[in-house]
Amino acid sequence: MQVLAVISMPLSLVIFVMYLTIFGLGTWLGSFINKAVYRIPLGLPLLRGRSFCPHCGKPIPFYLRIPALSYFWLRGQCARCQEPIAWRYPAVELFTGLLAVILVYYYNYDFTWDMLWIFAVSCTLLTIALIDHDHCIIPNSLVALLVVLAWVRFYWIPEFDGLSYLVGVIAVSGPMIFFHVAFHGFGLGDVKVAVAAGMLLGFPKVLLAIFVALMTGSLGAIYRLVNQYEETYMPFGPYLSLGIFVALIAGDQIISAYLGLIR
Numbered sequence: 170m171q172v173l174a175v176i177s178m179p180l181s182l183v184i185f186v187m188y189l190t191i192f193g194l195g196t197w198l199g200s201f202i203n204k205a206v207y208r209i210p211l212g213l214p215l216l217r218g219r220s221f222c223p224h225c226g227k228p229i230p231f232y233l234r235i236p237a238l239s240y241f242w243l244r245g246q247c248a249r250c251q252e253p254i255a256w257r258y259p260a261v262e263l264f265t266g267l268l269a270v271i272l273v274y275y276y277n278y279d280f281t282w283d284m285l286w287i288f289a290v291s292c293t294l295l296t297i298a299l300i301d302h303d304h305c306i307i308p309n310s311l312v313a314l315l316v317v318l319a320w321v322r323f324y325w326i327p328e329f330d331g332l333s334y335l336v337g338v339i340a341v342s343g344p345m346i347f348f349h350v351a352f353h354g355f356g357l358g359d360v361k362v363a364v365a366a367g368m369l370l371g372f373p374k375v376l377l378a379i380f381v382a383l384m385t386g387s388l389g390a391i392y393r394l395v396n397q398y399e400e401t402y403m404p405f406g407p408y409l410s411l412g413i414f415v416a417l418i419a420g421d422q423i424i425s426a427y428l429g430l431i432r
């Protein structure tokens with residue numbers, strides 16, 4: 170028993186270091202998402218050019234670019250101009266780090282393609298949600314990335330059911346095209362994301378995604394009404410992204426639980 174205790178000590182340390190590394194890599198990807206959210210709508214290159222403060226334009230030195238930590242180290246201010254840094258930057262970094270850790274835990278340290286795929290799709294959805302929230306646009310490049318990710322997965326899904334994905338695409342994007350044309354109810358970007366959602370989730374999981382999107386979107390609309398927002402247009406991308414994320418992470422469990430209820 171004592172031997173086991175001795176062995177288990179370093180093992181827990183190894184696991185701790187592994188989680189810390191994954192968390193670190195996740196937060197680093199989160200800071201890349203922040204960069205993409207800022208740069209894509211402005212048409213700035215993503216990979217070239219150093220990070221700079223959006224207020225004073227001064228480049229941020231490498232030692233102040235540690236995801237999340239730098240924000241707390243600088244007490245939420247730019248080191249040069251003292252302008253406040255939006256809390257969303259560290260929030261996105263911490264969220265992405267936590268998501269990476271949760272996925273690794275959920276997949277039992279099994280670094281499968283499925284796990285990396287869910288992480289990649291989630292990061293793309295987060296970028297879409299934030300850009301749509303900030304600018305009311307959904308960049309085509311990001312929708313194309315979702316479509317490519319969906320297409321790539323088709324090659325390793327066991328028992329690929331093409332019809333489920335075809336129905337998934339039509340079931341949600343079809344009615345949305347109608348609402349877009351007839352009432353301008355959805356933006357064209359939303360319709361494109363819905364097409365990608367069908368390809369990512371298939372039927373019936375895509376229905377869960379749109380259900381979550383409409384429910385949370387209604388709450389968002391009520392919030393805007395109560396707080397008397399000036400703009401009449403509400404970006405739907407964040408809610409759509411959230412719905413796809415929920416269906417992606419827990420779609421199978423939620424749908425089987427629901428079917429168990431009505432049976």
Ligand SMILES: [Zn+2]
Nearest residue numbers: 222225247250
């Ligand atoms: Zn500054």
